Amino acid sequence: MRHLGASSGAAGPAGRRAPAASGRLQQQGCARPPPRPRRRAPAAAAQPQPSAPAAAAAAGRPQQQAPPPAYLEDSATAAFLAWARGAGASFERLRPASFAGLRGLAAAAPIKADDLILSVPRGAAITLPPKQRCPCPEFVTPAFWDAAPWFVRLGVRLLAERAKGPSSGLAPYLQQLPKAVDTPVSWSGERLQQLQYPYLIQKVTEQQQEWAALHEGLCAGMAPGVPPPSRADFFWALACVRSRTFSGPYVASTLSDRLRLAGLVAFLVVGNTLAQGPDSLANSAGAAVAAFVFNILYETILSGKLKQYALCPVIDLANHSSSETAEVSYDYFRDAFVVAAGRDYAPGSQVFVSYGTQSNDSLMQYYGFAEPSNPADSYVMVSLLKWLEQLAQPSQARLGELNGAGLLPALQEVAVTRQGFAPRTLQALRFLLAPDGAPGGPAAFEAPGGAALEERVGLVLVHACRQELAALGTSLEEDLALAAAGPGGGGGGGGAGRRGGARRDGGAADAAAVAFRIEKKRVLAECLRQLTGGSG
Numbered sequence: 402m403r404h405l406g407a408s409s410g411a412a413g414p415a416g417r418r419a420p421a422a423s424g425r426l427q428q429q430g431c432a433r434p435p436p437r438p439r440r441r442a443p444a445a446a447a448q449p450q451p452s453a454p455a456a457a458a459a460a461g462r463p464q465q466q467a468p469p470p471a472y473l474e475d476s477a478t479a480a481f482l483a484w485a486r487g488a489g490a491s492f493e494r495l496r497p498a499s500f501a502g503l504r505g506l507a508a509a510a511p512i513k514a515d516d517l518i519l520s521v522p523r524g525a526a527i528t529l530p531p532k533q534r535c536p537c538p539e540f541v542t543p544a545f546w547d548a549a550p551w552f553v554r555l556g557v558r559l560l561a562e563r564a565k566g567p568s569s570g571l572a573p574y575l576q577q578l579p580k581a582v583d584t585p586v587s588w589s590g591e592r593l594q595q596l597q598y599p600y601l602i603q604k605v606t607e608q609q610q611e612w613a614a615l616h617e618g619l620c621a622g623m624a625p626g627v628p629p630p631s632r633a634d635f636f637w638a639l640a641c642v643r644s645r646t647f648s649g650p651y652v653a654s655t656l657s658d659r660l661r662l663a664g665l666v667a668f669l670v671v672g673n674t675l676a677q678g679p680d681s682l683a684n685s686a687g688a689a690v691a692a693f694v695f696n697i698l699y700e701t702i703l704s705g706k707l708k709q710y711a712l713c714p715v716i717d718l719a720n721h722s723s724s725e726t727a728e729v730s731y732d733y734f735r736d737a738f739v740v741a742a743g744r745d746y747a748p749g750s751q752v753f754v755s756y757g758t759q760s761n762d763s764l765m766q767y768y769g770f771a772e773p774s775n776p777a778d779s780y781v782m783v784s785l786l787k788w789l790e791q792l793a794q795p796s797q798a799r800l801g802e803l804n805g806a807g808l809l810p811a812l813q814e815v816a817v818t819r820q821g822f823a824p825r826t827l828q829a830l831r832f833l834l835a836p837d838g839a840p841g842g843p844a845a846f847e848a849p850g851g852a853a854l855e856e857r858v859g860l861v862l863v864h865a866c867r868q869e870l871a872a873l874g875t876s877l878e879e880d881l882a883l884a885a886a887g888p889g890g891g892g893g894g895g896g897a898g899r900r901g902g903a904r905r906d907g908g909a910a911d912a913a914a915v916a917f918r919i920e921k922k923r924v925l926a927e928c929l930r931q932l933t934g935g936s937g
């Protein structure tokens with residue numbers, strides 16, 4: 402999830418960000434958050450998908466000069482933008498546009514780094530503060546609301562507003578949300594297999610089960626007489642929430658709340674002084690200042706511990722790039738969610754934000770795309786023990802000792818990065834592969850051992866990477882060829898007949914799966930290159 406930082410920092414003149422920073426918001430998918438859902442896909446609809454340039458980059462093809470964006474001028478977009486402006490949102494230098502089929506935000510005028518380019522009042526967003534009472538008792542029972550996780554609450558808000566139809570104050574926002582959100586949670590088992598990656602397939606399968614159970618809970622928790630949303634609608638709402646929500650520290654009081662409180666305290670001091678006489682002024686004022694400071698300190702401490710979530714119209718049109726520094730923040734003085742440009746943008750170019758540091762596992766699971774050359778990517782290996790046992794037979798006694806030392810998990814779920822394996826994994830392997838009679842328990846193997854032991858460890862790691870690559874179903878070269886052929890080309894080629902080979906029955910989703918597995922293979926291949934000193 403993303404964090405909204407408690408913010409301060411007003412914008413300076415001419416829309417440039419003032420030095421004092423606002424609190425950062427994080428996108429929802431970060432760091433293995435709980436799952437989230439979505440709504441029924443009415444007929445085929447414009448849907449965010451990995452762009453052609455992204456596919457070209459994944460395939461290693463030279464990227465041509467990007468064509469100018471197609472600004473979106475349909476009636477739903479126009480009505481939405483007018484509604485957002487009416488609600489106080491300000492985004493003069495941005496326009497929604499389509500970039501090779503992917504909707505995003507384009508610079509409509511020159512933008513300089515640090516310019517404040519987007520501001521959406523908190524009142525125009527759908528926010529979820531901690532411990533919020535059920536805001537839609539006409540839709541779900543308060544008991545259901547109280548027991549629901551954050552993403553279900555936000556999903557229920559979307560569905561409750563949608564059920565109101567055109568009379569909803571959020572109708573223009575709802576109208577322009579994607580009609581379908583193509584993330585793996587909605588994929589069939591067969592399509593999931595095209596990811597080729599056991600770790601994510603397992604996670605998504607669990608997510609599908611969790612969301613199905615949550616839908617059953619919702620069906621039982623509807624307000625009397627209200628028909629429950631279909632499972633597809635519920636999944637749509639949750640998927641929207643999980644791919645569009647930002648989160649951050651909770652700010653309990655806005656500036657205007659504090660000013661109101663200060664006014665009330667001053668009123669009480671004056672009233673008390675008038676009633677008790679001028680001599681009481683010093684005491685009353687001292688007590689008032691103490692109470693006021695206590696309130697601010699209490700809320701500051703509280704805001705560091707509690708989290709709030711927000712679906713921010715317009716801001717949620719921005720696509721992600723991990724190379725961007727721009728993030729969504731909460732600006733305390735404006736009581737608004739804001740974005741400042743992370744760099745200069747020429748008119749027509751796409752303006753990105755960072756959803757936070759996320760591996761492609763998280764980007765794929767919650768957003769439906771993989772980022773080429775994502776520096777935060779890793780390959781989670783769940784079969785290292787199996788690969789180890791193909792080369793050596795660690796004794797049950799040593800495995801037991803490893804377990805006792807809490808190091809067994811370092812061999813069961815291993816995050817392999819382009820740089821190699823984690824120190825704890827190396828330590829566990831050294832202990833298991835050390836010759837009989839080697840002194841010391843697992844703790845004695847933290848540092849590299851002798852050349853012979855390190856060589857044995859290296860052999861196991863190389864074997865594991867090679868076995869893992871071989872088990873994936875297609876080679877990197879085959880996947881690159883599939884991606885280069887693009888949609889409609891290479892159907893089933895390369896990997897035809899092999900597990901996880903790209904098939905043409907899923908259209909864009911298959912392209913996303915191929916782009917994803919290319920990145921996984923690149924991580925493993927680079928790790929292997931490091932281990933073998935370049936020989937692969």
Ligand SMILES: C[S@@+](CC[C@H](N)C(=O)[O-])C[C@H]1O[C@@H](n2cnc3c(N)ncnc32)[C@H](O)[C@@H]1O
Binds near residue numbers: 504719
């Ligand atoms: C917060 S929304 C961004 C706006 C979205 N493109 C739209 O049309 O509503 C997040 C979704 O945008 C798409 N997206 C964001 N960044 C992307 C990227 N770098 N490459 C491909 N798709 C991306 C994914 O579909 C993701 O689920």
